[in-house]
Amino acid sequence: MLTDRKVGEERRFFLKKLFNFLFFLASISFTLLGLIVFKPSNPKRRDYIFYSVPEDRIPNEGVKKVDIKIENLSKSFKIFLVKKDNSLIAFSPACTHLGCFVNFDINSMEFVCPCHGGRYDIEGKAVAGPPKDPLNRLPIKIENKKVYVGIKI
Amino acid sequence: MKKKFYPDYLVEILFFAIITFELILILAFVFPPQIGKEIDFLGSYKPRPEWYYLWLFFLLRFFPADTVFIGGILIPLVVLSFLIFIPWIDKKIGWRLTALIAFAILVLLIVATLIEGLL
């Protein structure tokens, strides 16, 4: 009798372990499946596509905001063109802090981020506020005297 | 006479439920939601979150790009684990001290929300 009860207890103990293990397995597989499902199928790092800049939007000296129309997406995108010491630089407007789009403040000649007040000077260097990295530069191509700026979109 | 759950407290609970519903209804009528501007990447726009995330937005002012996760993730997690472990913290250091810490956190949150909201 005693041994019978002991065997029963052992069996119950084993079943309990088994159920715990199955529960553990189910939760692990659910988590893994969730991660797999949430993983994007093929995220692409976009390549630069070059868009031409209208001639009247190229600054002789200083900064100009250029709106570039992307035809096939029916979207528009803004970039900043800076001409300084005869060299043309194109800046992406995304703040390097958290990705808000910066504006150009004509009084202080600085790019100002509206989110947390980060400031960049005319060469894109971070001068005040939380950002540390300079504004991202976009590649510029000049062909037949027309200016093309590369945008990732 | 001792008040019972049924009917004394139940009536009060239902009364408050109805009051809450009325309050929400009045708010919805008096301050209807607006339609925001359509997404565009051209104009200048000043992004601000809803009021209950303003404290987090304010906190991020003090963390430069390479340490954003400290302000954005680590500090909220610390506050959260403080909240979760309050029953044990209370046992360890006493209610008064716990209340002091909790009150300080609450005041900081409210002040941060107000500063960011009024800015």
Added chain:
Amino acid sequence: MSIIDWFLDRFRLKTLHRGIFDRDIPEGINYFYCFGGIAFTALLVCIISGLFLSVHYIPSEKEAYQSIIKIHEEVYLGKLIRGLHKWSANVLIVSIVIHSIRVFITKSYRPPRELNWIVGVLIFVVVMLESFTGYLLLWDQKAYWATVVGTNIAGSIPIIGETVLLLIRGDYEVTGKTLIRFYSLHILWFPLIMMILLWAHFHMIKRLGISKPL
């Protein structure tokens, strides 16, 4: 009446009232004890108005904004339902905060109710995540930039940041994929988690009773 009795009998719920109505309420509780109930009412309003909104909302990059305008202007009572959804979410957050302050001041989180406190904190976290994912569904300027900033915070975690960012956004940028992801989280995942947590919360209140006021 007999058909109700029949249903109750078939569900073996004839003694249900004993669980709900025959509970001990300690003496000396005040009106601050109502805020849990107020939060639950606000949550119910949130769920019901959300059910109605989901009928007309289209979670796609091109149509989301248009469908919001349609709900606002064309759908009968659409503006009111949007208002209910928005304001009940606000009332919910405020009343949860007041409720948790009440629980803290009356020391109700002490044993045996520690787990109930933890579940409550988790409910608050889920509510905050619900409101964050609810943002983007409007697909307007505020929604877009709030999501850009919010997901960039998650992306700033060292080492695993980029993976987390991809899991949340579904792409390197905030796009239509992010929208549909947030939609699913907002209307299915988080409410489901919240249901389970709420059940645990109420079950423990029922079993442990309301704490005695000091």
